[in-house]
Amino acid sequence: MHDAIPDLARRLRDTSRVVFFTGAGVSAESGIPTFRDAQTGLWARYRPEELASPEGFRADPRTVWEWYAWRREKCLAAEPNPAHLAIAALERRLPGVTLITQNVDGLHQRAGSPAPLELHGNLHRLKCFRCEADGGDWPATLDSLPHCACGGLLRPAVVWFGENLPSDVLARASEAGLQAGLFFSVGTSSLVYPAAELPFSAKRRGAFVVEINPQPTPLSRHADLCLHGPAGSVLPELLA
Ligand code: BJW
Ligand code: ZN
Secondary structure, three states, X not given: OOOOHHHHHHHHHXXXXXXXXXXXXXXXXXXXXXXXXXXXXXXXHOOHHHHOOHHHHHHOHHHHHHHHHHHHHHHHHOOOOHHHHHHHHHHHXXXXXXXXXXXXXXXXXXXXXXXXXXXXXXXXXXXXXXXOOEOOOOOOOOOOXXXXXXXXXXXXXXXXXXXXXXXXXXXXXXXXXXXXXXXXXXXXXXXXXXXXXXXXXXXXXXXXXXXXXXXXXXXXXXOOEEEOOOHHXXXXXXXX
């Protein structure tokens, strides 16, 4: 066990507002690739501007759809790991926990987290590329790409580069961050804005900020405590 865990577990019990803020690293141990790992990350093999931008979708919607269909299959085949399960257990155990995620994979919900604030949307939902209306469920096949009643193409309901985050979700996440006495940043590279701003704002408002990540990030030197290790090993220690 990490030396700092007993103190942190005590702090967790004694703090009324706690935020868990997660990124792709929390799903890595479920076998879902992260974005920026130099070897296994999605962006090592694919170009973000072609697959995760409105310009990329406009230029080649079929390639974007097929990439998300492949990723969706990987998510459906994956299982929540001990990191997701530990967060869900802490949500049940403690009042005043808010879960904010950048992940689009739905694994927090499958682990039992009732209502994570999904800053970057959800891969399992669709919306209209033109009018943003809800697009219902995924089609059975991609033989022809699905359309909205308005005639626009449907797309996965995720947030691409250059797009605004859903304003209601971002507002609730920012508010939770500002109210937090204890803020955990778990498995995120802290590079993508405005999400990456949350732990910094929380810190400025006096939160105790804990980073859980095997690698250092731009947040590390601002955090009050860095637990270097995989989330699936570190987070369950908090339950003991
Ligand atoms: C483990 C582990 C284990 C491994 N346990 N840990 C300010 C400054 C500079 C740029 C900008 C800025 N403000 C806005 C921008 C532009 C841009 C941006 O931030 N760019 C930067 C990359 C430079 N932001 C945007 O465009 C955002 N929109 C916006 O700002 O709108 C306003 C606007 C409008 C018009 C014009 C301009 C601005 C939107 C960002 C949307 C991000 N979308 C994606 C794709 C989502 C859909 C999909 O999944 O396909 O979201 S990109 C990708 O990055 C995804 C993630 O949610 C996001 C964050 O990545 P994350 O989760 O941190 O993953 P990784 O891979 O980076 O890191 C994994 C970490 O886990 C690593 O640290 C590992 O060490 C660790 N790890 N194993 C614990 N077992
Ligand atoms: Zn539409």
